[in-house]
Amino acid sequence: MFTASELNRRNHRIQKMFQLILGGMTLTLMVPVAVILVMLVYKGGSAISFEFLFTTPTNGMTAGGIFPALLGTICLVVVGLIASVPLGIAAAIYLSEYAPDNALTRAINLAIINLAGVPSIVHALFGVGAFVIFFQFGTSILAAGLTLAIMALPVVIVATQESLQAVPMAFREACWNMGATRWQTIRRVVLPNAVTGILTGIILEVSRTAGETAPIMFTGAAFFLPLLPQSVFDQTMALSLHLFVVSTQVPNMPEHLPYGVALVLICLVLMMNSLSIALRMYLRGKKKW
Amino acid sequence: MQEPANPAANASLKAPLSVDFNRRGKDWYIDKIVQVLVFLGGISAVIFIIGIFVFVTREGMGFLTEGFSFKEFFTSPNWRPTSATKETYGILALAAGTASVTGLAMLVAIPFSLGAAIFIAEFASGKTREFLKVSVELLAAIPSVVWGFIGLAIMNPLIIELFDVPVGLNVLNAGIILGLMAAPIMTSIEEDALKAVPDRYREAAEAMGATRWQVIYKVVLPAAKNGLLGAVLLGVGRGFGETMAVLMATGHSIHIPTSVFDSVRALTATIAAELGETAVGSRHYEALFTIGIFLFVITFIINMTADFIVRGIRKG
Numbered sequence: 299m300f301t302a303s304e305l306n307r308r309n310h311r312i313q314k315m316f317q318l319i320l321g322g323m324t325l326t327l328m329v330p331v332a333v334i335l336v337m338l339v340y341k342g343g344s345a346i347s348f349e350f351l352f353t354t355p356t357n358g359m360t361a362g363g364i365f366p367a368l369l370g371t372i373c374l375v376v377v378g379l380i381a382s383v384p385l386g387i388a389a390a391i392y393l394s395e396y397a398p399d400n401a402l403t404r405a406i407n408l409a410i411i412n413l414a415g416v417p418s419i420v421h422a423l424f425g426v427g428a429f430v431i432f433f434q435f436g437t438s439i440l441a442a443g444l445t446l447a448i449m450a451l452p453v454v455i456v457a458t459q460e461s462l463q464a465v466p467m468a469f470r471e472a473c474w475n476m477g478a479t480r481w482q483t484i485r486r487v488v489l490p491n492a493v494t495g496i497l498t499g500i501i502l503e504v505s506r507t508a509g510e511t512a513p514i515m516f517t518g519a520a521f522f523l524p525l526l527p528q529s530v531f532d533q534t535m536a537l538s539l540h541l542f543v544v545s546t547q548v549p550n551m552p553e554h555l556p557y558g559v560a561l562v563l564i565c566l567v568l569m570m571n572s573l574s575i576a577l578r579m580y581l582r583g584k585k586k587w
Numbered sequence: 588m589q590e591p592a593n594p595a596a597n598a599s600l601k602a603p604l605s606v607d608f609n610r611r612g613k614d615w616y617i618d619k620i621v622q623v624l625v626f627l628g629g630i631s632a633v634i635f636i637i638g639i640f641v642f643v644t645r646e647g648m649g650f651l652t653e654g655f656s657f658k659e660f661f662t663s664p665n666w667r668p669t670s671a672t673k674e675t676y677g678i679l680a681l682a683a684g685t686a687s688v689t690g691l692a693m694l695v696a697i698p699f700s701l702g703a704a705i706f707i708a709e710f711a712s713g714k715t716r717e718f719l720k721v722s723v724e725l726l727a728a729i730p731s732v733v734w735g736f737i738g739l740a741i742m743n744p745l746i747i748e749l750f751d752v753p754v755g756l757n758v759l760n761a762g763i764i765l766g767l768m769a770a771p772i773m774t775s776i777e778e779d780a781l782k783a784v785p786d787r788y789r790e791a792a793e794a795m796g797a798t799r800w801q802v803i804y805k806v807v808l809p810a811a812k813n814g815l816l817g818a819v820l821l822g823v824g825r826g827f828g829e830t831m832a833v834l835m836a837t838g839h840s841i842h843i844p845t846s847v848f849d850s851v852r853a854l855t856a857t858i859a860a861e862l863g864e865t866a867v868g869s870r871h872y873e874a875l876f877t878i879g880i881f882l883f884v885i886t887f888i889i890n891m892t893a894d895f896i897v898r899g900i901r902k903g
Contacts, residue, residue: 313800323702388628409632415890417828419855423879427642479618509730512830538732571728
């Protein structure tokens with residue numbers, strides 16, 4: 299009764315062809331990167347050891363470990379988190395729970411989009427102009443951490459906003475009907491239901507800030523420091539900048555060392571992202587509504 | 588709210604008509620305080636974006652007010668801030684560097700990210716789809732300094748060998764690196780745009796006997812046009828503002844490129860490379876901040892346009 303005409307067959311051939319081409323393009327994006335990652339592991343794996351992670355660089359950074367850089371990155375991430383998480387969550391709560399549909403809300407949303415799109419080096423210039431010079435923090439962990447915080451703010455806001463909006467409106471309405479104030483509703487009903495989603499966003503922010511280089515270059519990260527930082531007003535080394543330094547600024551660098559640094563950095567970032575993705579999937583599986 | 592043991596509550600229970608529902612208790616004040624606090628959080632984004640412009644302009648202002656030549660800045664290819672005889676501050680060659688690298692990157696990223704987005708959104712299903720989405724997300728997370736290192740340590744020798752050129756740090760290297768870097772981000776935004784096309788469009792087309800590809804080509808792509816354009820623009824903005832990868836892979840030669848094997852220097856890379864060597868308040872320092880203002884304004888325009896285009900379709 300129904301037989302495929304020549305036109306049907308031709309259309310299906312075209313469809314198959316495009317499916318193959320598009321699949322091929324998808325692979326083209328991924329395979330080179332996979333190959334590169336394998337190369338990083340292959341060439342940098344030999345550099346990584348317990349000593350590499352927990353000793354200081356020696357011999358003009360051509361030997362020794364990366365401990366000060368690792369510690370510095372952790373310090374910067376922590377300062378960035380302390381500054382941006384409360385602010386980002388507050389902003390998301392405002393946008394999701396309070397903001398009326400008006401010009402100001404529109405402006406805030408545009409500002410968030412733009413904040414995410416400002417080049418990282420412009421964030422660095424802002425950090426120099428505002429934190430290092432105007433607020434007189436000097437080139438310090440504080441200045442660099444705050445610069446990172448502002449850069450990462452959109453990540454926290456967007457992730458938090460998404461998870462707040464995923465909480466069904468009926469939950470809020472039920473709570474309001476009990477006579478609860480807005481804040482009581484947010485505090486007791488909305489936030490507990492959104493907390494895992496917010497956490498996903500925070501982990502993503504850790505990954506973002508740990509990998510950033512340009513914003514910390516002139517605001518608080520140093521090429522090399524003989525001592526570990528003692529307070530937030532000291533400069534620090536950082537893993538991302540260390541990779542830049544050992545791969546471009548130091549002569550006679552043994553080949554495996556920059557590969558090792560790159561591998562540590564990429565592992566750190568990908569681990570954080572995987573954790574965030576896993577948490578999100580767990581959350582999706584658990585969702586009751 | 589009220590504890591039953593509370594005598595005041597008991598009193599009001601006895602005389603229900605006297606209950607004041609608008610009573611401003613502790614909770615009412617907490618609610619108002621929180622409202623103010625989250626509002627401050629909300630407008631912080633606006634304050635920061637204005638702050639960025641103000642502080643970068645504040646540092647770069649001196650360059651613009653004292654003997655600034657608009658013509659020299661935008662049309663001279665000579666960026667010689669440290670010249671002993673005559674300093675010149677022309678960003679044309681730097682802008683050409685940025686444009687050539689971003690342009691090449693988009694030649695790589697636009698078709699491949701579109702292909703990947705269509706494949707993930709329309710063809711792949713189940714586990715494959717999930718796997719591809721996660722991979723794209725992880726690819727987008729690789730830090731730019733690692734990409735720069737890849738350009739330096741892996742692409743550089745590869746280009747020298749393949750094309751038999753003396754230097755592998757050039758437009759080609761940075762363009763490919765930047766393309767691979769921007770593609771995953773563009774893929775996920777484009778995929779969102781495709782997913783935003785209602786399923787009933789696809790169903791209607793399929794009911795007419797269209798094949799999957801015909802549905803995509805004739806129905807889904809036209810319907811998602813604006814979202815896709817927005818994604819491309821955001822990709823351009825990313826490429827334009829990218830710093831570390833471009834700093835490490837372009838080869839630091841300030842001139843207008845004539846082939847993809849020429850080394851160039853991008854606007855962002857110039858700031859990153861030179862800011863550390865300048866004295867605060869010097870003309871060179873102020874000139875670098877002026878480039879910063881320029882970058883800020885351009886990315887601002889790109890982002891606003893992208894947002895405008897994406898929003899346009901949602902209204903229409």
